[in-house]
Amino acid sequence: MVVIIKNLTKEYSRGGRVFKAVDSACLTLTPGDFISIIGKSGSGKSTLLNMIAGLTVPTSGSVTFDDNELFSLSDTEISNYRNLKIGYVPQGQSLLSKLTVLENVLLPYHMAEKSGDGAETAEKLLEKVGIAHLSGSYPKHLSGGEMKRAAIARALINSPELLLVDEPTGDLDAQTTDDVLSLIKSAAGSGTAVLMVTHDTDAVSYSNRQYEMRSGKLLESAK
Numbered sequence: 001m002v003v004i005i006k007n008l009t010k011e012y013s014r015g016g017r018v019f020k021a022v023d024s025a026c027l028t029l030t031p032g033d034f035i036s037i038i039g040k041s042g043s044g045k046s047t048l049l050n051m052i053a054g055l056t057v058p059t060s061g062s063v064t065f066d067d068n069e070l071f072s073l074s075d076t077e078i079s080n081y082r083n084l085k086i087g088y089v090p091q092g093q094s095l096l097s098k099l100t101v102l103e104n105v106l107l108p109y110h111m112a113e114k115s116g117d118g119a120e121t122a123e124k125l126l127e128k129v130g131i132a133h134l135s136g137s138y139p140k141h142l143s144g145g146e147m148k149r150a151a152i153a154r155a156l157i158n159s160p161e162l163l164l165v166d167e168p169t170g171d172l173d174a175q176t177t178d179d180v181l182s183l184i185k186s187a188a189g190s191g192t193a194v195l196m197v198t199h200d201t202d203a204v205s206y207s208n209r210q211y212e213m214r215s216g217k218l219l220e221s222a223k
């Protein structure tokens with residue numbers, strides 16, 4: 001899947017003033033890309049990811065995947081795009097509290113109506129992110145980093161064509177950071193396009209194209 005982002009803009013208003021949280025962002029993602037985005041707090045990184053995930057409607061501009069303009073699709077088609085094509089690890093806590101870790105990881109699998117139970121794949125992913133022992137636990141009994149790792153396993157369960165990850169390693173120690181980034185990199189190696197927001201310079205070194213968000217502007221960094 002090729003995703004083309006053109007002049008993507010999101011305006012918000014605050015205190016009577018309208019500002020551009022994302023300002024004319026352009027980016028093309030092709031299979032196997034591993035792109036990182038750094039940028040100051042409030043520069044628009046999460047807003048950009050939310051638009052690419054189809055969760056936030058842009059003020060103007062477009063997100064096109066395989067020749068479909070995302071925001072001209074119906075709600076059902078947008079949900080299908082989200083369930084079938086993309087994996088998203090949002091910045092905040094995103095696990096469902098009434099489901100165990102394993103059930104959370106399996107949720108996109110069931111939503112995509114895949115055959116079989118997927119439990120084996122889910123267990124393997126949980127092993128790779130180092131929390132296999134927590135598969136029967138509920139989110140409220142997990143640390144922030146453990147929840148993040150469960151969200152990463154959940155995002156990978158359907159081998160997405162596009163993986164959006166917002167600060168995957170913020171709560172993790174060096175070894176776990178390395179495990180998680182290796183897993184993300186191996187997804188890119190098998191053809192997933194990865195777009196990762198991070199503050200971590202070590203994480204940036206895993207990516208093969210680097211961008212910086214500055215006051216809503218997305219700029220490619222020189223190598």
Ligand SMILES: Nc1ncnc2c1ncn2[C@@H]1O[C@H](COP(=O)(O)OP(=O)(O)OP(=O)(O)O)[C@@H](O)[C@H]1O
Nearest residue numbers: 012013021039040041042043044045046047048091
């Ligand atoms: N729903 C909203 N209404 C109004 N302003 C918003 C809304 N969501 C985000 N903003 C503002 O848009 C700007 C960009 O926010 P965003 O969450 O994209 O930043 P970020 O780069 O992800 O920051 P961080 O590194 O802290 O996560 C910020 O100034 C934020 O306050």
Ligand SMILES: [Mg+2]
Nearest residue numbers: 045046047091
């Ligand atoms: Mg953010």
